[in-house]
Amino acid sequence: MSPALLRIENLKKHFPVRLGAFGEKAATVYALDDASFDILEGETLSLVGESGCGKSTTGFAILNLHRPTAGRVIYKGENIAVFDEARMRPIRRDLQIVFQDPYSTLNPRMTIGEAVGEPILFHKLCSKAELPGRIERLLADVGLPGRFAQRYPHELSGGQRQRVALARALACEPKFIVCDEAISALDVSIQAQIINLLLDLQEKYGLTYLFIAHDLAVVRHISDRVGVMYLGRLAELGTREQVFADPLHPYTKALMSAVPEADPAGERTRQRQILEGDVPSPLDPPSGCRFHTRCPIAMEKCRSSVPEWRDTGAGHFVACHAVP
Amino acid sequence: MSSAPLLAVADDPPVSLWRDAWGRLIRNRLAVAGLVMVLVLAFAAAFGPMLTPYDFLSQNLDARNAGPSLVHLFGTDDLGRDVFSRVLYGTRTAFVVAIVVTALAVTIGVTLGATAGFFGGLFDRIIMWFTDMTMSVPNLLLVVVINASLKAPLSQWMETQYLATLNPFFRETIWIDFLLVFGSMALIAWPPYARLVRAQVLSIRSRPYITAARALGLTNRIILTRYVVPNAIGPLIVSVSAGLGTAMVLESAFSFLGVGVNPPTPSWGNMISDGLRVWQHYPHLLAVPAIVLGLATVAFSFLGDGLNDALNPRGSK
Ligand SMILES: Nc1ncnc2c1ncn2[C@@H]1O[C@H](COP(=O)(O)OP(=O)(O)OP(=O)(O)O)[C@@H](O)[C@H]1O
Numbered sequence: 001m002s003p004a005l006l007r008i009e010n011l012k013k014h015f016p017v018r019l020g021a022f023g024e025k026a027a028t029v030y031a032l033d034d035a036s037f038d039i040l041e042g043e044t045l046s047l048v049g050e051s052g053c054g055k056s057t058t059g060f061a062i063l064n065l066h067r068p069t070a071g072r073v074i075y076k077g078e079n080i081a082v083f084d085e086a087r088m089r090p091i092r093r094d095l096q097i098v099f100q101d102p103y104s105t106l107n108p109r110m111t112i113g114e115a116v117g118e119p120i121l122f123h124k125l126c127s128k129a130e131l132p133g134r135i136e137r138l139l140a141d142v143g144l145p146g147r148f149a150q151r152y153p154h155e156l157s158g159g160q161r162q163r164v165a166l167a168r169a170l171a172c173e174p175k176f177i178v179c180d181e182a183i184s185a186l187d188v189s190i191q192a193q194i195i196n197l198l199l200d201l202q203e204k205y206g207l208t209y210l211f212i213a214h215d216l217a218v219v220r221h222i223s224d225r226v227g228v229m230y231l232g233r234l235a236e237l238g239t240r241e242q243v244f245a246d247p248l249h250p251y252t253k254a255l256m257s258a259v260p261e262a263d264p265a266g267e268r269t270r271q272r273q274i275l276e277g278d279v280p281s282p283l284d285p286p287s288g289c290r291f292h293t294r295c296p297i298a299m300e301k302c303r304s305s306v307p308e309w310r311d312t313g314a315g316h317f318v319a320c321h322a323v324p
Numbered sequence: 325m326s327s328a329p330l331l332a333v334a335d336d337p338p339v340s341l342w343r344d345a346w347g348r349l350i351r352n353r354l355a356v357a358g359l360v361m362v363l364v365l366a367f368a369a370a371f372g373p374m375l376t377p378y379d380f381l382s383q384n385l386d387a388r389n390a391g392p393s394l395v396h397l398f399g400t401d402d403l404g405r406d407v408f409s410r411v412l413y414g415t416r417t418a419f420v421v422a423i424v425v426t427a428l429a430v431t432i433g434v435t436l437g438a439t440a441g442f443f444g445g446l447f448d449r450i451i452m453w454f455t456d457m458t459m460s461v462p463n464l465l466l467v468v469v470i471n472a473s474l475k476a477p478l479s480q481w482m483e484t485q486y487l488a489t490l491n492p493f494f495r496e497t498i499w500i501d502f503l504l505v506f507g508s509m510a511l512i513a514w515p516p517y518a519r520l521v522r523a524q525v526l527s528i529r530s531r532p533y534i535t536a537a538r539a540l541g542l543t544n545r546i547i548l549t550r551y552v553v554p555n556a557i558g559p560l561i562v563s564v565s566a567g568l569g570t571a572m573v574l575e576s577a578f579s580f581l582g583v584g585v586n587p588p589t590p591s592w593g594n595m596i597s598d599g600l601r602v603w604q605h606y607p608h609l610l611a612v613p614a615i616v617l618g619l620a621t622v623a624f625s626f627l628g629d630g631l632n633d634a635l636n637p638r639g640s641k
Pocket residue numbers: 015016017029030031049050051052053054055056057058282
């Protein structure tokens with residue numbers, strides 16, 4: 001197994017919010033609680049879970065784009081969770097992010113060339129004279145012709161813009177990229193192209209991905225390991241095989257039962273398991289195991305005590321009282 | 325992997341958003357009409373007074389209240405002064421007042437609004453409280469009070485300065501007019517700019533491209549100058565264009581009420597005010613400045629609307 005590139009320890013992010021017509025009531029969104037996991041060099045680690053469960057928050061907290069409420073993010077032996085912007089700056093080069101909506105992540109007033117060249121000049125990665133060549137090579141890397149450098153974002157399609165966003169992240173020569181639903185907003189045919197591009201780039205540059213996604217079929221296709229989140233907590237994390245073929249957590253089981261099987265025999269015997277009820281509010285998450293209000297096998301203990309996050313063996317992590 | 329979708333962009337020259345907006349503006353007839361009128365007026369303001377055969381002050385008591393003729397294009401007023409020359413000079417007054425007042429108001433408004441929006445918190449609350457308070461005072465009341473309380477002491481001071489130094493600068497009471505007019509009008513005009521800029525900055529601050537810029541490690545200064553300002557400036561341009569027209573109307577209104585630029589310096593407002601007293605006998609003395617003021621207002625409003633449609637193509641549907 002590769003060494004850990006990033007080590008996340010008990011990471012928490014709570015958002016203080018104001019409720020009521022006049023903002024008179026203070027409350028807290030428990031967006032992420034006690035997440036602990038390693039991100040291994042060169043792997044694709046996917047995070048899955050329903051909308052609002054805290055996947056983006058996890059990515060943002062790791063990159064210190066949201067200052068974590070508590071916990072540690074260890075990178076090169078240092079806890080970057082407490083770094084201020086000035087100390088983060090050189091590290092931002094290594095840790096990049098690509099967002100979901102390609103229509104709003106590029107500055108409409110900058111050409112593609114300016115957008116891709118900006119981080120190169122800012123981090124002084126090459127001389128001014130080398131810049132045009134560098135930009136052209138980056139665009140070629142993401143499958144765009146060099147003449148696109150003179151274009152503006154609004155002249156490009158969604159897929160093309162997402163390639164530009166990727167080129168911009170690559171311009172920093174990063175080691176790690178958070179892909180926050182980087183393909184979700186695109187047409188299915190374009191999604192496949194971008195996924196293949198991500199895989200090609202990973203191979204070429206030895207990139208590590210934290211891949212945040214809804215689409216479990218895509219996740220099964222590209223992930224080395226998969227983490228499952230529910231209401232701000234990790235429920236389960238393991239290799240793709242462990243999580244897809246041998247899920248331990250009742251929530252993962254329900255989630256996986258909704259994925260169509262590739263094999264027709266399996267597809268015929270597949271039992272769909274529908275979860276009862278809605279996801280509770282992250283403003284007031286259930287006590288004990290946050291899943292107990294919907295878990296088909298919830299026990300008395302689940303209401304009161306938070307199940308421990310532990311390795312059941314072979315790097316298959318789970319948080320559930322019912323798992324031996 | 326197919327490259328088919330990459331061919332979607334044809335090889336015509338790239339269009340920046342600014343050039344795109346310019347294209348939309350010059351395709352809009354009303355906007356072009358407004359722009360042309362504004363340019364003509366601006367030209368008149370800059371060079372008009374040099375081109376007329378008459379001085380705006382020179383009186384010809386033999387030709388008082390003459391109607392329009394070839395000698396005096398717009399006729400003469402009750403002191404026999406050439407109305408055309410006076411309107412041209414009034415145009416200069418209107419432009420000087422509008423430009424200076426708007427520049428002052430924009431400077432104050434942008435500084436306060438951007439600070440409030442970017443930093444938020446206590447800054448925001450104090451600045452916005454101040455803005456709301458200024459907005460809640462009736463404009464005319466404010467101006468009348470400022471004029472009534474400051475004009476006399478200032479004139480007095482100029483007078484003593486003149487007597488002490490004999491510097492002709494201090495004999496020109498026009499500076500007091502300008503100072504008071506500029507000051508009080510800027511005081512009225514800045515709050516809307518502050519609000520607009522604050523709202524723009526707040527909305528742009530939460531755009532994903534700002535987060536993307538932060539993720540690249542870019543500094544706040546770069547984010548402000550390359551990301552926030554260029555994206556916030558469109559609505560400000562629209563609002564400035566409209567504001568210039570409004571300032572001209574305001575200046576006329578104040579002159580009309582006797583708290584603006586005072587005679588003998590011609591301004592459209594004091595010409596209208598003079599003309600109103602005799603309009604039954606000499607309608608041209610009212611009609612000419614009123615029509616010019618009306619045209620100027622219409623010109624700036626057409627231009628402003630056109631800019632709005634050009635810079636916010638989605639909002640115009
Ligand atoms: N800046 C914020 N202020 C307050 N609450 C926030 C903020 N950002 C996120 N949240 C809340 O935190 C929770 C987790 O949000 P997050 O965006 O991480 O979810 P997600 O799993 O990425 O969802 P999606 O799949 O919809 O992107 C949500 O309840 C969200 O409303």
